[in-house]
Amino acid sequence: MAASPGAVSPVSATASSPTLEVRNLQTHFFTRAGVVKAVDGVSFTVGRGKVMGLVGESGSGKTVTGFSILGLVDEPGRIVGGEILFHGQNLARLKEEEMRQLRGNRIAMIFQDPMMTLNPVLRVDTQMIETVLAHTKVSKEEARQRARDTLGMVGIPSPDERLKSYPHQFSGGMRQRVAIAIALLHRPELIVADEPTTALDVTIQAQILAEVQKLCAQTGTAMIWITHDLTVVAGLADELAVMYAGRVVEHGPVNGTLDKPLHPYTMGLIGSVPSRNKRGEPLRQIPGMTPSLLNLPVGCAFRTRCPKAQDKCQQDPPLGELLPGRRARCFFPYNMPAEAAA
Amino acid sequence: MSTPIIELKGVSKRFSKPLDLAGKLARKLGAPVKDETVHAVDGVDLIVRKGEVVGLVGESGCGKSTLGRMVAGIMPASNGDILWHGKRLDSLQGAEARQAKLQTQMIFQDPYASLNPRMKVADIVGEAPLVHGLTKRSEWDGYVDNQMRRAGLDPSFKRRYPHQFSGGQRQRIGIARALAVQPEFIVCDEAVAALDVSIQAQILNLFMDLRRELDLTYLFISHDLGVVEHLSDRVVIMYLGRVVEEAPAEEVFARANHPYTQALLSEVPRIEARKKSFAGIKGEIPSPLNPPSGCHFHPRCPHAFDRCKVEKPALKEIAPGHKSRCHLNDRAA
Numbered sequence: 001m002a003a004s005p006g007a008v009s010p011v012s013a014t015a016s017s018p019t020l021e022v023r024n025l026q027t028h029f030f031t032r033a034g035v036v037k038a039v040d041g042v043s044f045t046v047g048r049g050k051v052m053g054l055v056g057e058s059g060s061g062k063t064v065t066g067f068s069i070l071g072l073v074d075e076p077g078r079i080v081g082g083e084i085l086f087h088g089q090n091l092a093r094l095k096e097e098e099m100r101q102l103r104g105n106r107i108a109m110i111f112q113d114p115m116m117t118l119n120p121v122l123r124v125d126t127q128m129i130e131t132v133l134a135h136t137k138v139s140k141e142e143a144r145q146r147a148r149d150t151l152g153m154v155g156i157p158s159p160d161e162r163l164k165s166y167p168h169q170f171s172g173g174m175r176q177r178v179a180i181a182i183a184l185l186h187r188p189e190l191i192v193a194d195e196p197t198t199a200l201d202v203t204i205q206a207q208i209l210a211e212v213q214k215l216c217a218q219t220g221t222a223m224i225w226i227t228h229d230l231t232v233v234a235g236l237a238d239e240l241a242v243m244y245a246g247r248v249v250e251h252g253p254v255n256g257t258l259d260k261p262l263h264p265y266t267m268g269l270i271g272s273v274p275s276r277n278k279r280g281e282p283l284r285q286i287p288g289m290t291p292s293l294l295n296l297p298v299g300c301a302f303r304t305r306c307p308k309a310q311d312k313c314q315q316d317p318p319l320g321e322l323l324p325g326r327r328a329r330c331f332f333p334y335n336m337p338a339e340a341a342a
Numbered sequence: 343m344s345t346p347i348i349e350l351k352g353v354s355k356r357f358s359k360p361l362d363l364a365g366k367l368a369r370k371l372g373a374p375v376k377d378e379t380v381h382a383v384d385g386v387d388l389i390v391r392k393g394e395v396v397g398l399v400g401e402s403g404c405g406k407s408t409l410g411r412m413v414a415g416i417m418p419a420s421n422g423d424i425l426w427h428g429k430r431l432d433s434l435q436g437a438e439a440r441q442a443k444l445q446t447q448m449i450f451q452d453p454y455a456s457l458n459p460r461m462k463v464a465d466i467v468g469e470a471p472l473v474h475g476l477t478k479r480s481e482w483d484g485y486v487d488n489q490m491r492r493a494g495l496d497p498s499f500k501r502r503y504p505h506q507f508s509g510g511q512r513q514r515i516g517i518a519r520a521l522a523v524q525p526e527f528i529v530c531d532e533a534v535a536a537l538d539v540s541i542q543a544q545i546l547n548l549f550m551d552l553r554r555e556l557d558l559t560y561l562f563i564s565h566d567l568g569v570v571e572h573l574s575d576r577v578v579i580m581y582l583g584r585v586v587e588e589a590p591a592e593e594v595f596a597r598a599n600h601p602y603t604q605a606l607l608s609e610v611p612r613i614e615a616r617k618k619s620f621a622g623i624k625g626e627i628p629s630p631l632n633p634p635s636g637c638h639f640h641p642r643c644p645h646a647f648d649r650c651k652v653e654k655p656a657l658k659e660i661a662p663g664h665k666s667r668c669h670l671n672d673r674a675a
């Protein structure tokens with residue numbers, strides 16, 4: 001549906017359907033202490049070649065969201081509601097066998113700990129070739145060639161030599177790159193990356209982010225980048241979804257969301273980044289702590305920490321489109337134009 | 343200028359890695375195999391003065407924690423002198439040695455691993471001050487309450503165990519324990535690295551409040567340049583065991599001199615930098631077992647020239663209070 005070359009094309013909203021559309025996802029854990037609503041009504045979309053940053057404090061439900069998409073939620077957890085539409089197909093309804101066909105093939109996950117992907121007792125070449133052969137009918141030599149090419153793509157020098165190594169012979173950064181290479185082997189249409197650079201040095205993190213960026217642009221892979229670090233997604237993502245206590249509280253393009261956040265929680269997160277504060281002065285902080293999911297405040301879950309909370313916040317605010325393309329779950333948002341706020 | 347609390351002169355730390363089985367076998371068979379030695383800290387000079395916050399940064403494995411442990415007196419140096427108020431730390435005896443130990447406290451990254459899981463918070467915080475006579479048995483309860491309150495913990499939690507607290511609260515327990523022995527100097531090793539940004543902000547604010555209230559001095563070890571920039575007066579940058587640059591904080595962030603510092607700063611992710619194209623310093627951090635010759639940074643340095651491979655650059659003053667270890671500074675002169 002590309003416009004003819006040279007034509008000034010108005011952006012069409014229906015240009016292409018998104019790679020992933022999550023609608024009102026609910027994933028709950030049925031524990032002895034009670035039902036933990038780890039993900040409780042999460043919605044967002046990710047388009048082809050786009051990076052969506054999924055941010056929030058620890059325990060806000062980011063990882064469970066990612067696991068739900070990949071069909072990796074285990075007992076006592078269960079997807080109890082909503083849809084996960086991958087090119088229109090509802091993943092939440094797939095049988096385990098059908099899901100296995102997609103996983104590692106058209107949809108891949110990169111974990112915070114690369115050893116979740118890597119097998120410590122197998123050489124890297126063995127693992128990569130097996131992964132290729134699991135989903136594609138090619139010769140072993142072709143599979144090896146694909147492995148070598150993919151390692152090169154994530155910036156691993158002398159891939160031939162590296163293929164013969166075991167995971168423990170790599171540094172943390174290299175190991176994560178091998179795990180990323182394995183995720184890329186089948187040129188997936190969707191990658192869910194869960195804090196993959198959090199444990200790495202800034203220099204190595206920047207190298208990996210550079211590769212990821214190139215990849216999405218070149219292959220059209222859609223990416224969900226999960227992190228608690230706003231500064232990383234600021235440079236990487238196109239869109240941002242901010243989670244708090246199992247729900248998306250704000251969702252929109254990176255620029256608008258970081259420049260003029262609507263939700264008080266987003267505002268608080270941005271304010272507490274050290275470089276946003278004057279050197280030596282106290283950092284702006286969000287008071288209190290994340291509430292236990294077993295004991296959430298009635299109404300808006302952020303109420304007990306929110307500087308703008310009022311009586312009305314004892315009701316549950318809906319996630320509404322408060323500005324074009326900008327959604328937030330709040331009765332009294334920041335940064336609303338005067339006429340819209342009235 | 344105020345007196346140095348700690349002064350390091352040419353301090354080094356070497357660890358020798360025992361040979362693995364293959365290595366031992368090879369040596370038995372007459373091969374010339376030597377024990378592998380890591381030069382974790384290599385000839386570091388450092389002064390920390392009363393009331394200062396000194397930030398120590400560098401990539402993983404460059405020797406920050408090792409240096410921090412030596413400064414805190416919990417690990418001996420292999421070479422060089424560590425002076426505490428002008429006296430050699432390793433020559434102190436009796437009461438003075440105890441004093442030095444109490445006056446310098448260390449706070450670690452993983453609050454959980456550094457707290458005894460079987461002790462109640464009250465005992466974790468209050469044991470050392472009682473042993474060292476900083477409080478009497480009869481006043482102990484009130485003393486512990488005060489320490490907890492100062493670290494932002496509700497004293498009514500004092501009968502609880504560490505696992506009953508969140509990560510941020512556990513870090514506060516570590517802080518209360520360190521403060522309880524009334525130190526003058528605190529070494530923080532990645533003390534906020536494991537915490538969420540919002541909790542990190544609370545803990546950093548607490549550090550700054552305590553600094554004012556108690557006139558504390560900090561050595562603040564962190565790989566997060568944003569954090570270091572925010573609270574340090576002076577910044578020291580290490581690469582593979584050596585200090586490569588040292589300057590007042592504003593100076594480092596405005597006019598970094600060393601190519602490694604410049605590269606590091608350009609990689610700091612910032613919230614203002616949207617859709618930036620990441621580049622990355624080329625190459626891996628080299629193995630400290632086998633560091634590159636001459637300037638350790640030369641295989642990754644965009645400005646490296648012949649001399650860098652063969653000659654180790656000296657740490658030289660390039661402006662008042664600003665030191666850098668790079669041959670380029672000789673060229674410019």
Ligand SMILES: Nc1ncnc2c1ncn2[C@@H]1O[C@H](COP(=O)(O)OP(=O)(O)OP(=O)(O)O)[C@@H](O)[C@H]1O
Nearest residue numbers: 357380382401402403404405406407408409565630
């Ligand atoms: N007890 C030890 N035995 C052997 N080698 C050690 C020991 N402690 C540290 N090292 C080595 O010394 C070097 C410096 O380690 P150190 O822990 O000081 O690094 P660091 O800068 O604190 O890194 P990080 O940012 O990962 O905490 C590393 O190569 C490390 O492997």
Ligand SMILES: Nc1ncnc2c1ncn2[C@@H]1O[C@H](COP(=O)(O)OP(=O)(O)O)[C@@H](O)[C@H]1O
Nearest residue numbers: 029036038057058059060061062063064065293
């Ligand atoms: N297996 C499980 N059993 C019970 N609760 C769980 C389980 N896994 C996750 N949770 C809970 O779900 C919530 C969200 O967790 P998670 O998605 O891991 O958070 P995040 O990735 O945002 O840090 C947390 O309260 C967590 O304790």
Ligand code: SF4
Nearest residue numbers: 300303306313330331
């Ligand atoms: S709904 Fe009320 S309590 Fe919740 S974030 Fe908005 S203002 Fe704050």
Ligand code: SF4
Nearest residue numbers: 637640643650668669
């Ligand atoms: S001494 Fe040479 S290699 Fe080292 S930092 Fe300076 S220019 Fe680069």
Ligand SMILES: [Mg+2]
Nearest residue numbers: 062063064194
């Ligand atoms: Mg997680």
Ligand SMILES: [Mg+2]
Nearest residue numbers: 406407408531
């Ligand atoms: Mg360390």
